[in-house]
Amino acid sequence: MRIVLFTHPDFLGSQSMPRYANMLLSGMQERGHEVVVWTPKARFYKLPLKSFKKWLGYIDQYLLFPIEVKFKLRHCSRETLFVFADQALGPWVPLVKNRDHVVHCHDFLALKSALGTIPENPISFTGKVYQNYIRSGFSKGKYFISISKKTQQDLHEFHKGKIVSSVVCYNGLSRPFFSLPRIASRSVLKTKLNITLSKGYIMHIGGNQYYKNRKGVIEIYETWRSTYNTKKHLVLIGSVPSDELNYLRQKSPFKDDIHFITDLSDDYINNAYSGANCLLFPSLDEGFGWPIIEAMASGCPVITTNKAPMNEVGGATAFYIDPKPTDSKHWQQWKEDSAKMLEKVLSLNTFQRTLAIQKSFKQSQKFTKEYSLNAIEAMYKEIKLIV
Numbered sequence: 001m002r003i004v005l006f007t008h009p010d011f012l013g014s015q016s017m018p019r020y021a022n023m024l025l026s027g028m029q030e031r032g033h034e035v036v037v038w039t040p041k042a043r044f045y046k047l048p049l050k051s052f053k054k055w056l057g058y059i060d061q062y063l064l065f066p067i068e069v070k071f072k073l074r075h076c077s078r079e080t081l082f083v084f085a086d087q088a089l090g091p092w093v094p095l096v097k098n099r100d101h102v103v104h105c106h107d108f109l110a111l112k113s114a115l116g117t118i119p120e121n122p123i124s125f126t127g128k129v130y131q132n133y134i135r136s137g138f139s140k141g142k143y144f145i146s147i148s149k150k151t152q153q154d155l156h157e158f159h160k161g162k163i164v165s166s167v168v169c170y171n172g173l174s175r176p177f178f179s180l181p182r183i184a185s186r187s188v189l190k191t192k193l194n195i196t197l198s199k200g201y202i203m204h205i206g207g208n209q210y211y212k213n214r215k216g217v218i219e220i221y222e223t224w225r226s227t228y229n230t231k232k233h234l235v236l237i238g239s240v241p242s243d244e245l246n247y248l249r250q251k252s253p254f255k256d257d258i259h260f261i262t263d264l265s266d267d268y269i270n271n272a273y274s275g276a277n278c279l280l281f282p283s284l285d286e287g288f289g290w291p292i293i294e295a296m297a298s299g300c301p302v303i304t305t306n307k308a309p310m311n312e313v314g315g316a317t318a319f320y321i322d323p324k325p326t327d328s329k330h331w332q333q334w335k336e337d338s339a340k341m342l343e344k345v346l347s348l349n350t351f352q353r354t355l356a357i358q359k360s361f362k363q364s365q366k367f368t369k370e371y372s373l374n375a376i377e378a379m380y381k382e383i384k385l386i387v
Contacts, residue, residue, distance in 0.1 A: 001028075001033045001034070001079075001081060001380065001381070001384065002033070002034045002036075002077060002079060002080045002081070003028055003033055003034065003035045003036070003080070003081050003082075003083055003380070004035075004036050004037075004038055004076070004080055004081070004082045004083065005021065005024060005025060005028075005035055005036065005037050005038065005083045005085060006038050006039065006082065006083065006084045006085060006089050006092055007021040007037055007038075007039045007085045007086075007089075008021070008039065008085070008086065008088075008089065009039050009040040009041070009042065009045075009057070009060065009061060010039070010042075011042040011045050011057060011060075012057070016290075017085065017086050017088075017106075019174050020085060020086075020104075020106075020171075020174070021037075021085040021086075022174075023172070023174050023369065023372075023373070024083065024085060024104075024373075024376070025037060027369070027373035027376070027377075028373075028377065028380075031373070031377055033377075038069065038072070039065075040060045040061045040064070040065040041060065041065075042057075042060060043059075043060050043064060044056040044057075044059040044060050044064075045057045045059075045060050061091075062091055065092070066091075066092065066095060069092065069095050070095065073095070073096070073099075078099070079100075080099070080100065081100045081101070081102065081380055081383065081384060082096040082099055082100065082101040082102075083101070083102055083104070083380070084101070084102070084103045084104060084138075084141075085104055086104060086105075086106055087103050087104070087105040087106065087108075087134070087138045087144075087155070088106075088110075088134055089103075089137075089138075090103075090133075090134040090135065090136070090137030090138030090139075090140075090141075091133055091134060091137040092137065093137045093138050093140050093141045094137060094140045097140040097141065097142070100383060100384060101141060101142070101143060101383075102141075102143040102144065102145060102379065102380065102383055103138055103141040103143065103144050103145070104144075104145050104146075104147070105138075105144055105145065105146040105147065105151050105152070105154075105155050106147055106151065106287040106288070107147075107151060107154075107285070107286065107287025107288075108151070108154040108155070108158055109121075109211060109285055109287070110123075110127075110131055111131045111134070111135055111158060112154075113127075113131075114127060114128040114130075114131035114132065115131075118210075118285075119326070120210045120211075120284070120326075121210045121211075135158060135160070136160070138159070139158075139159050139160035139161045140161060141159075141161075142161075142162065142163060142164040142165070143163075143164055143165045143166075143383050144163060144165070144166045144167075145166075145167055145168075145169050145376060145379055146166065146167070146168050146169075147168070147169070147170060147171050147287055147288045147309075148168065148170065148287065148288050148308065148309035148312050148313070149168055149308065149309065149312055150308035150309040150312065151168075151287055151288075151309065152166060152167075152168050153308075165379075165382070165383065167379055169372060169375040169376050169379060170288070170312075170313075170366070170367055170371075170372060170375075171288045171290065171293075171367060171372055172367055172368050172369035172370065172371055172372025172373065173293060173294065173297060173364075173367060173368060173369055174369065175266065177270050177273065177294050177297035177298045177364075178270060178274075178297070178298065179274060179297070179298055179299030179357065179361065180270060180271060180274035180275075180298065180299070181274070182274060182275055182299075183198075185270075185271040185272070185274040185275035186198055186200075186201075186275040188268070188271045188275075189268065189271055189272060189275055192264075192268055193259070193261060195233065195235075195259055197233055197235070197275060199231075199232065200232050200233075200275075200276070200277040200346075201232055201233040201234065201235050201275070201276055201277065202221060202232055202233070202234050202235070202276065202277060202278060202280050202342070202346075203235050203236075203237065203272060203273065203276035203278070203279050203280065203295075203300070204217045204234070204235070204236045204237070204238075204279070204280050204281065205236075205237040205238055205269070205272070205279070205281075205291050206237075206238045206239075206281075206283075206291065207238050207239040208238075208239045208240075208241070208242045208245070210284065211283055211284040211285040211286065212238075212283055212284075213282050213283055213284050213324060214236060214238075214241070214245055215244065215245065215248060216282045216284075216324050216338075217234070217236065217280055217282060218234070218236075218245070218248050218249065218252065218258065219331075219335050220280065220282065220335055220338040220339055220342060221234045221254070221258070221280070221342075222252055222253075222254060222335075223335040223336060223338070223339040224339035224342045224343060225253075225254050225257075226253075227336070227339055227340075227343075228339070228343050230343075230346070231257065232257075232277065232346070233257045233258075233259060234254075234257060234258045234259065235259050235261060235272070235276070236258070236259065236260050236261065237261045237262075237264050237269070237272060238261075238262070239262065240260070240262050241260045245260070269294070270298055273294060273295045273298030273299070273300040274298045274299055274300060276295075276300050277301075277345070277346055278300060278301045278302065278303055278319075278342070278345045278346065279291060279292070279295040279300050279301070279302045279303065279304075280303050280342065281295075281302060281303065281304040281305075281310070282303070282304065282305050282321060282324065282338065283304065283305055283310060284305070284323065284324060285307075286309055286310055287309070288309055288313060289304070289309060289310050289313045289314075292304055292310065292313045292314050292318065293313060293363075293364050293367045295360075296314075296317065296318075296360035296361060296363055296364040297360075297361060297364035299357045299360070299361065300357075300360075301318075301319065301345050301348070301353070301356050301357065301360060302314060302317075302318045302319065302360065303318070303319045303320070303321060303338075303341055303342060303345055304318050304319075304320065304321070305320065305321060305322070305323050305324075306320035306321065306322060306323070307323050313367070314363070315363050315366075316359075316363075317356070317359040317360045317362070317363040318360075318363075319341055319344070319345050320341075321334075321337065321338040321341050322334060322337065322338075
């Protein structure tokens with residue numbers, strides 16, 4: 001099969017989408033398919049006009065690149081399957097709407113925000129126009145692969161046209177994770193981070209996006225420390241904390257035990273999961289929830305939100321808390337209930353913890369890279385048969 005893979009341009013600087021696109025590229029090549037990547041080049045974006053970088057990037061993506069694609073299509077076999085690595089590449093879908101194609105869908109959080117359904121994340125007027133532009137584009141598509149049932153549900157709600165085929169192919173781990181020795185992992189982190197973690201720690205990983213709920217992580221941790229009078233560090237791995245998060249840490253009576261870790265390379269993430277007592281992942285929403293599976297594969301119990309897709313991924317093996325309420329009058333009860341669950345997980349005896357880890361590892365094997373790529377390849381072949 002000849003595949004043309006549309007991807008986000010490198011100059012956007014994102015991480016998760018290039019990683020997913022590379023998984024598709026290498027995975028399909030390993031299965032004997034010919035894969036060519038089509039992506040915008042930085043032309044206008046390279047101009048030394050820092051204040052206009054975003055708009056210059058739009059010129060490269062939505063003015064120049066479509067012209068380049070139209071030229072390439074003249075010399076492209078009718079047997080080619082055009083694959084879009086992300087539905088956010090929607091503006092390019094109309095270019096091949098009458099050719100064999102498939103669109104991978106990850107999450108619709110930006111579109112939901114633009115439509116005003118997520119009050120925690122208000123969007124500017126231009127942002128709303130941009131999301132509508134993306135929506136109009138992917139609505140020209142007919143064949144879709146979603147990374148979760150929740151994403152598939154959102155796709156069907158927001159798609160404006162006719163969907164011929166829509167399937168769910170869950171994500172697979174983009175790199176291997178193993179259950180490493182806990183004490184040794186903590187020692188590795190102590191050397192790397194200069195933090196003594198020998199008595200254990202609670203871990204979170206993620207950026208400052210509103211839906212990652214890093215603020216909620218700190219609130220749960222503070223409530224747990226105040227209620228149960230037990231000391232363990234809180235390690236938040238990911239983006240440089242926002243001013244709000246820094247303020248929360250500074251005013252916390254447990255500030256010396258709250259650590260924001262940035263620029264931690266992938267080489268240490270497996271150790272971080274394996275050394276943790278648990279992963280605290282109270283996201284408001286996700287497209288999939290990579291850390292849930294990464295933690296489970298690393299021998300780390302997971303506490304996450306009892307909401308799709310987190311409970312799709314965590315299955316019967318994760319420990320669940322309610323979604324954070326939108327009205328402040330119920331926050332205190334949510335923090336107390338969540339802290340109670342945190343204490344329950346931290347208090348597991350050796351047998352209970354071992355059993356939880358074994359079940360978690362078994363759950364993680366449903367989301368291997370090979371399983372995901374095999375399902376995706378089967379869908380690609382089915383599309384060629386349909387059309």
